Amino acid sequence: MTSAELEAAWAGDEGAFASLMSPFLRELHVHCYRITGSVDDADDVLQEVLLAAWKGLRGFSGRSSLRTWLYRIATNCSLNLLRDRSRRARPAPLPPFDPPTPSDLFDQPHFQPYPDAWVNELDPAAQAIARESVELAFVLALQRMPPRQAAVLMLCDVLDFTVSEAAEMLSIGKSAAKGLLQRARAGRPSSPPQATEAAQWDIARRFAEAFSRDDIDALVGLLTDQCWLAMPPATERYVGRTAVEGFLRASAAGRPGGSYALSAARAGGRPAFVCYLDGRARGLLIIEPTWDGSKIASIMRILDDGFHRHLGAPDLLE
The missing domain is CATH 3.10.450.50 (Nuclear Transport Factor 2; Chain: A,)
Structure with a gap:
């Protein structure tokens, strides 16, 4: 990411925005998949993430990295889908x-x-x-965890974010995030x-x-x-x-x-x-x-x- 690309995207340049997002698309899709357990749902969530990022880019202050900011959006969009999905049968x-x-x-x-x-x-x-x-077995086990436990486990143990960063992404306290991570680790399947x-x-x-x-x-x-x-x-x-x-x-x-x-x-x-x-x-x-x-x-x-x-x-x- 360059400051010129970011400034162009802030000004509404869709090409600059696409260039900013391009390096993160596959890893964000994988992240959305781990939480939702569905390729089709990950497709839908990623589109929501990009739309939210486009609308909210002016609010990106640079206090965190662009990657961290995008993972915060992706995690919360994935959790929102899980809440909505519980009300619709496939x-x-x-x-x-x-x-x-x-x-x-x-x-x-x-x-x-x-x-x-x-x-x-x-x-x-x-x-x-x-x-x-x-x-297969790992993602199935993730789907049986409470969603926020699975999200914290992915953020900290797979993606190497700190507990503090995971807590900020989920808008919860650090102690709460630490407790979610401990319970998730206790239920994490062995390989x-x-x-x-x-x-x-x-x-x-x-x-x-x-x-x-x-x-x-x-x-x-x-x-x-x-x-x-x-x-x-x-x-x-x-x-x-x-x-x-x-x-x-x-x-x-x-x-x-x-x-x-x-x-x-x-x-x-x-x-x-x-x-x-x-x-x-x-x-x-x-x-x-x-x-x-x-x-x-x-x-x-x-x-x-x-x-x-x-x-x-x-x-x-x-």
């Missing part, structure tokens, strides 16, 4: 078959994984931190060891081959005893190999249009596949391999027929 498509009774509820109907390719747009120093903090990239893609390949043939016996052989399956925005969850097997068999038997074709992708730090039925994109599959890559610990099916566009995948599969 409708789930009805399955074209009669599914078995679920084991329990999946409490994150808005959840979407973050495309790995977008993390690569960050500068190299930020990529490793961002990859860990957008991993278990991960299978190597080669091992993850080996079991992903075997999963894809069995899934695209509707070979349920082969699929079940890849699952752990405690494997679970969820399908946001649907709120049903199937827990345990037997329950997951029951759903997979019902889906294969009752699905119109034949079997799926799968196109490899990567999201949430995990192997993923864009699903195509009759050549048309029909959502996303993500698998969570065990630490040694020998089995599959969870399957998530994103029931959003437009999500593949975030991954740069085509609408139609030749």
Whole structure:
């Protein structure tokens, strides 16, 4: 940022404003995603952040850095969205078959994984931190924290802001911010060891081959005893190999249009596949391999027929 750019933006120069914002766009989007757990919601929040920054730029005094000022806006816009989201349900498509009774509820109907390719747009120093903090299990755990706890945890432990800076961003006292951070750290999930990239893609390949043939016996052989399956925005969850097997068999038997074709992708730090039925994109599959890559610990099916566009995948599969 140069003083000339800032003065031009103050004077209403949209090009200068865009130049000021450009270095921060991806990292702000990642931050909004961590708090909301949704790529689509992060898109919406980032637009609100830019609008608020444009309207409020004359109020930016320079007492903090421009980055800190933008993170304050982004954090509060994200928390506002979460408050508004609690009053609106996200409708789930009805399955074209009669599914078995679920084991329990999946409490994150808005959840979407973050495309790995977008993390690569960050500068190299930020990529490793961002990859860990957008991993599937970590973001799901964040969504189950009280929102302000999750926000303080992200600001302090991921982005290295001080407790005082986080408190100022949230317009709360330093003691309150410190207490939120302590409780968030107590509930922060540990990062278990991960299978190597080669091992993850080996079991992903075997999963894809069995899934695209509707070979349920082969699929079940890849699952752990405690494997679970969820399908946001649907709120049903199937827990345990037997329950997951029951759903997979019902889906294969009752699905119109034949079997799926799968196109490899990567999201949430995990192997993923864009699903195509009759050549048309029909959502996303993500698998969570065990630490040694020998089995599959969870399957998530994103029931959003437009999500593949975030991954740069085509609408139609030749």
